[in-house]
Amino acid sequence: MAEALEPAESPGLLLWRATLSWQRQMTLTLKPLGLTHVQFVLLASTWWLNHVAGESPTQRRIADHANTDPMMTSQVLRTLTTKGFLTRTPDPTDSRAIRVNVTRTGAALAQRAVELVEEADKTFFKTVPDSKALMEVLRALSQ
Numbered sequence: 001m002a003e004a005l006e007p008a009e010s011p012g013l014l015l016w017r018a019t020l021s022w023q024r025q026m027t028l029t030l031k032p033l034g035l036t037h038v039q040f041v042l043l044a045s046t047w048w049l050n051h052v053a054g055e056s057p058t059q060r061r062i063a064d065h066a067n068t069d070p071m072m073t074s075q076v077l078r079t080l081t082t083k084g085f086l087t088r089t090p091d092p093t094d095s096r097a098i099r100v101n102v103t104r105t106g107a108a109l110a111q112r113a114v115e116l117v118e119e120a121d122k123t124f125f126k127t128v129p130d131s132k133a134l135m136e137v138l139r140a141l142s143q
Contacts, residue, residue, distance in 0.1 A: 029120040047110035
């Protein structure tokens with residue numbers, strides 16, 4: 001039988017703890033804006049695809065971009081549409097697809113939320129001595 005690791009020696013447990021701490025910070029950061037973390041991710045992804053990539057993405061494209069479940073993505077995008085942050089329109093060339101765009105209100109909220117989240121990230125990760133190495137590790141783990 002393998003010797004049990006101490007909790008501070010378990011990479012999985014440490015990642016779990018760090019993730020929970022980071023998620024708590026994101027929740028606190030986004031709460032004043034009335035957004036959950038997944039709403040933020042999908043709103044910001046849609047904003048980026050619209051305004052930076054120049055796309056009018058389908059729901060599936062947004063799910064792929066954000067690496068989220070397509071069914072959950074659809075539900076969250078409907079909620080964001082109800083709140084007035086997005087528009088969802090049928091694709092003129094594919095009756096199964098829905099095109100999604102941010103509204104002016106949604107774009108302003110997305111930009112503000114990104115600013116706040118980036119500031120929260122800076123604060124959260126400031127104790128890491130080598131930010132380049134951290135980014136390399138995170139990129140490797142997220143593939």
